Amino acid sequence: MRLNNNKNNIYPKNPKKNFDIQGYDKVTEQLVKIMTSTEFHATASQRKLFNFIISQTVSGKSHELKGYTIARKVFNRRDDFDPNSNPIVSIQAGKLRQALERYYLMAGQKDPLRIEIPKGSYLPVFINQIVPVTGLEKIDKDSDKIFMEKSPAVEILSFNNLTGDLENEIIGMGFASDLAIELSRYQEIKVLHATKEARQSVQKEIPRFTLYGNVYKNITDVKISCQLTDAKTGRHIWGDNYRMSIGAKTMLEFQEDTAQNIAVNLFDRHGIIPTRLFNESKNKPLDSLTAYEAILMFYEYDKTLTPEAFLNAMESLNHAIINHPDCGQVWFLLGQLYANIYGLGFSGFDTPLEKALKYAEKGIQISPADQRAWVILAFIYLLSDHVSLAKEAVSRALKLSSGSPLNADFFGYVMTLSGDWEKGTALIKKSMKRNPYYSPLVHYPLWVNCLRQKDYEGAYAETMKLQMPYLFWYPLVKASTLGLLGQSEKAEAYVNRLLELKPDFPSKGRILIGRYIKFKEIVDRVVKGLSKAGLNID
Template sequence: MAAKDSNQLPPRSGASPPPEEAIRQQLGKILISPQFVGSLNLQNFLRFIVEKTLAGGGAEIKGYTVATQVLGRKADFDPNLDPIVRIMAGRLRRALEQYYQVQGQSDAVIIDVPRGAYVPVFCSSSRQEDAGEVTLKILKEQIWALPPGPSVAVMPLRNLTGDRKQEFFADGLAEEITNELARYQDLRVIAFQSTLYWKGKEHDVREVGRDLNVRFLVEGSIRKAARTVKIAINVIDTLNGLRLWGEQYHRELRADSLIALQEEIALQVAARIGSLYGIIPQTLSRESRKKPPDSLKTYEAFLHFYHHVTILSPQTFAETLKVLERAVTRDPDSGLAWSLLAFVYSQSYSLQLAPLESPLEQSLVAAQKGAALEPENQLARVALANVYFFRNDRELFLSEAETALALNPNAPTPIGFLGWLLALLGDWERGLTILEKGMALNPHFPGWFRMAPFFYYYLQDSCEEAYQEALAFRMPQLFWDPLLRAAVLGRLGREGEGAQALAELLHLKPDFPTGARFLISCYAKFPYLVEGLLDGLRLVGLKT
């Protein structure tokens, strides 16, 4: 059947669209690919918009149409309340991108769904061009259409062992690093198959960055000596070619543990690079803090939040609140922005960094919006669990915490935070085990992680151990820092040092004596722990 309106098949770069028969054949190939065969919703979504466009009905493809005719929503569907179409469209675009980077590298017809609409476009790929150049062209078109955010690609690792049989190990490790980085949902990670174009070729990292539209490259090499392997990994900034981070890993090379070795190294590398306090967020955070707040893009607002939670001062709170409220106004469909705003509102409640009206209620509303917009975003689920923690809703907290942990059990800061909350709720063994895993994966964790082990030791009357945790807190702008030191010093009988710590506490929080019990109970969930901390503070002079 001929298309009713040729404008419904918009070509790229002035080229003629492929014949309808070729488009339908390509659609059939895509629908049986691994990226689609496991999802009936994705198959139906793509089939519907392609057939509708070929039939001349491209103008009728709207979010409401897709929701009611493809995704089973009722006639009263409201896209402002239910983000299902936006979520599925994002998954569809990612599935198409992955298909053309793997199975469809040499396909003659390209089906794409540009961001901002649901109408597909079709174009032909010239068979006369060099296959590698065609692949690179396709990759550029797709990658430049990806959403903004920190971007990274893992280059093929150089095999310097002199043994060609080790190529599979080098490529497998690079792909495993790519997969682990992709689990960090605020990173834009280019598929490893995209960088294979440069394998064995001399390249300028700045040119590769421009070609792939990525800011950061992960490069490295493997060397072999007897039964050991040396793996070198570096992170390069493609703006200037500078090496930002590097690490070397020496491991025994055994045939029966190659996959486990790849997984171990990949997990550690991804955590040091992409986690909340990894090298990429740290680099971008330093840059964003030099820009005026009004000029910040949504992701840069996220970076302000990441910086704030390492300090937790009234000043950084006020700046971050302002930046995130602007972010959700500018980008109301950003689930992550709403989720981070929920964290900030909850800090107004639990830390009283600045007075807000009904901060816990505002936090719940923002966290629920964030989780509805991005239900598979780990930080969105963590934000909701955090609100339920402060609302003392143990059942809902545990449900959200388990969901969040399952989304990425190797993301250092989210799992560390959840372990921290679990421990504060009294699940000491499991909570501290998860917390310790998060701390081990990335040593740049926030000092307030130390509160949970401090509470554990304080309850055991292991005051020397508790004091060491208090010293490691190291957040002098936050009143909990001197509070922990003062309480345990009182228990240790070191009243002079404890009185000095109490003076620091009262300097940071002059009204602490009147609100002490509430502030402590926000995190210390057991009355006997609250009383124990207050007793320690009274021993060094606190009057409540």
């Protein structure tokens, strides 16, 4: 399908042919931009509908955009679905139109391409917008360009259709688009989605990583194989296969789930790529660290929680906000570092909670679409005893995530400690299944939830999954739980370790416990367990 660019409107000339590459690039780039914007207030179902409408159009299947087809493929309705008696498609399409209108009013006024879905039709219209460029915009783009140029770039190539059926080209195209959307949530990396711009950039610089693969299909199964290569070494560094039995779920669901799994495996803060790049940069002089490398120092601390990693992260992030003040990520991660200082009672730091809030808000001001910024702000509100504000902030983060496993462990952590026991613990457990690099710190709120239910055996099981020898919370939960189970002798060693890490715990223990646990009856239960273990606190 070629695009008619003679006028502002871009219409398909022939709906049974494919887009040319220029038109495909414009549309898919705009789709990613809208889907990842905080101002696109669409539900998961409406986002699924939007992605289906666009993917069908760019693949030359816009003639199939009928109410019945959409109901079957997007909303999983049965074969006997009657669009005349059930208006679900028209209702959701109407809400999608509203979400698009709001996006272009709030955030998309200067986007080069406008996407509309006229009433009475599900066929999208693409409109070239005339975008004025001011001096201020040039400054913003230049500062962002400086940061992004020093960030790792990953190029996503279209997945090869090896099904033997040209009709399945849409699978590889749609999957590459889903991957681009998922990877764009990791805002410190540069995503090149096999566009004209990406191919031109390759002539100037080779993307550090290339993600590519194949699509296979037979009578019973669909398989997507995915591989990652590192241009620096020329080596294949990762690969995996993802398989679905036909009929187990829709193709769109399979694509989305697979894209999310790949993204979290590769680019989670403790995933394959950050770990690989940290090992390359960990011995670099402080003055030579890029903003992204400073972020990697924080990730290492977040993973190990060692005193050495804490000092490296603190030094690196403080250096980064001086040299890279336009990088929102370094601001809100420094905010989290100061939140940890306050929550864990580190000495030698003035007003850490105030600094945490200030830095997190600064990070949000620069990077309002980064879900991590909002969940860090929620964590700071929690420590500040503003539980209702914490819930609001984590709700904002969840809207930005659109069901992605990225940071879902941290979302569940804050939600559970805020008292959203059912949803918070469910999110943690789901994250543990989907993300092999989930933070073991999530076992703390799971432990708290077990105490709430007086399930002391379950609480002890959660402590067995913790290995955080540098945190006073580790011997604390061990000692308290063993005390509640009547095993005071086994608890003695953990009481001694707790006092080694926090000699003033008898006088400050209740305050420190209350910074994370906001429910008096649970705090009293923790204190009771410590008392039975032989440690009395004021």
